[in-house]
Amino acid sequence: MGEMEQLRKEADALKDQITAARKAVQDTTLEEAAAGVAVVGRVQMKTRKTLRGHLAKIYAMHWATDSKLCVSASQDGKLIVWDSITTNKVNAIPLKSSWVMTCAYAPSGNLVACGGLDNMCSIYNLKGKDGNVKVMRELAAHTGYLSCCRFISDTEIITSSGDCTCILWDIETGTQKTSFAGHQGDCMSLAVSPDFSYFISGACDFTAKLWDIRDGNCRQTFAGHESDINAIGFFPNGQAVITGSDDATCKLYDLRADQELITYQDSSIMCGVTSLAPSLSGRLILAGYDDFNVNIWDSLKAERVGALAGHDNRVSCIGVSADGMACCTGSWDSFLKIWN
Amino acid sequence: MSSNIVAMRKIVQQLRLEAGINRVKVSQAAADLQQFCLQNAQQDPLLTGMSSSNNPFRPQKVCSFL
Numbered sequence A: 001m002g003e004m005e006q007l008r009k010e011a012d013a014l015k016d017q018i019t020a021a022r023k024a025v026q027d028t029t030l031e032e033a034a035a036g037v038a039v040v041g042r043v044q045m046k047t048r049k050t051l052r053g054h055l056a057k058i059y060a061m062h063w064a065t066d067s068k069l070c071v072s073a074s075q076d077g078k079l080i081v082w083d084s085i086t087t088n089k090v091n092a093i094p095l096k097s098s099w100v101m102t103c104a105y106a107p108s109g110n111l112v113a114c115g116g117l118d119n120m121c122s123i124y125n126l127k128g129k130d131g132n133v134k135v136m137r138e139l140a141a142h143t144g145y146l147s148c149c150r151f152i153s154d155t156e157i158i159t160s161s162g163d164c165t166c167i168l169w170d171i172e173t174g175t176q177k178t179s180f181a182g183h184q185g186d187c188m189s190l191a192v193s194p195d196f197s198y199f200i201s202g203a204c205d206f207t208a209k210l211w212d213i214r215d216g217n218c219r220q221t222f223a224g225h226e227s228d229i230n231a232i233g234f235f236p237n238g239q240a241v242i243t244g245s246d247d248a249t250c251k252l253y254d255l256r257a258d259q260e261l262i263t264y265q266d267s268s269i270m271c272g273v274t275s276l277a278p279s280l281s282g283r284l285i286l287a288g289y290d291d292f293n294v295n296i297w298d299s300l301k302a303e304r305v306g307a308l309a310g311h312d313n314r315v316s317c318i319g320v321s322a323d324g325m326a327c328c329t330g331s332w333d334s335f336l337k338i339w340n
Numbered sequence B: 001m002s003s004n005i006v007a008m009r010k011i012v013q014q015l016r017l018e019a020g021i022n023r024v025k026v027s028q029a030a031a032d033l034q035q036f037c038l039q040n041a042q043q044d045p046l047l048t049g050m051s052s053s054n055n056p057f058r059p060q061k062v063c064s065f066l
Helices: A003-024 B003-019 B026-043
Strands: A047-051 A058-063 A069-074 A078-083 A089-094 A100-105 A111-116 A120-125 A134-140 A146-151 A156-161 A165-170 A175-181 A187-192 A198-203 A208-212 A218-222 A229-234 A240-245 A250-254 A259-264 A273-278 A284-289 A294-298 A303-308 A315-320 A327-331 A336-339
Touching: A003 B003, A058 A327, A069 A100, A069 A111, A078 A111, A111 A146, A120 A146, A120 A156, A156 A187, A165 A187, A198 A229, A198 A240, A208 A240, A218 B003, A240 A273, A250 B026, A259 B026, A284 A315
Parallel strands: A058 A100, A058 A315, A100 A146, A146 A187, A187 A229, A229 A273, A273 A315
Antiparallel strands: A047 A336, A058 A069, A069 A078, A078 A089, A100 A111, A111 A120, A120 A134, A146 A156, A156 A165, A165 A175, A187 A198, A198 A208, A208 A218, A229 A240, A240 A250, A250 A259, A273 A284, A284 A294, A294 A303, A315 A327, A327 A336
């Protein structure tokens, strides 16, 4: 038997082993376990603010940790930092490349980052001495588009790319610290665990992977989706992962049980999920779809308990503020809306 | 050495790693998720709703004494 044949057999055996091990701990389902919990009552939120100013599709938004400021990225070639309460634009940053696909706010509030079809992640210092916002670093190494980026601190950022890898960067030196390879398709989205020790990535190979930030290893792989995973997030206790896919469903995977616990789907929903965010307690999952709506799911009961309708085009991004007080949606209609 | 074999070795190595992790029973995992949700429900403003006086995004009508 050739080595290739042997390796294939071993791979198949290991896959069967994993399937069996997952089944062995499947003594119940989340549906059964939560049977005694009542479904959340109808959730109704109103648009409290509309952030107007972008001139083209908005592709990404991210809240600052102060729950007041947020940053958005549009293919009009601008990053705008907004005061979501006054709706004032705090900064309007012109980008070298207008083909931006992601943006992020550093936890400190000092930096923002963005990237896209330029294959680079550009870091901007908001607190420069002369008051002007300038490019601080350009992180270049990916051989494909930048789909997502998230700061660990002012000195480290993680990026995901269409080149199927994720990278942990040292911002000060502008170099790669660790490369995370393993996905067999474009990486579309990433999220960092609440304790900053892990991150998860969702990709066009229909899987989500959990990575150890420090040792660079993939710890777990979650399959089940039938199409690209576009959106990913941690459940607020850091012990589960929520994914959103082109297959029109969201799924919740538990990290400790190493398996999917529940799927959020409805036969009337036939379009892809673009974005998602859990509420503070994790009980609600807000998911943006290609059909211009946001659906609100009861995470334990997998029932739709509300919707946010108000955009005139695809909802491309969504975020819940750190204090849980508001949800922000960004759309291809060029507007951001604040809801609660 | 064929790059296919190198790639396949990596795949097998990764599968070995993933096969070896400890798994918690779904009943335990589900109970913990449920408990987290219920324990934090009252502190979840999008879930419980809020009065306009507690809502930073809702402008307050200001009464002033003339």
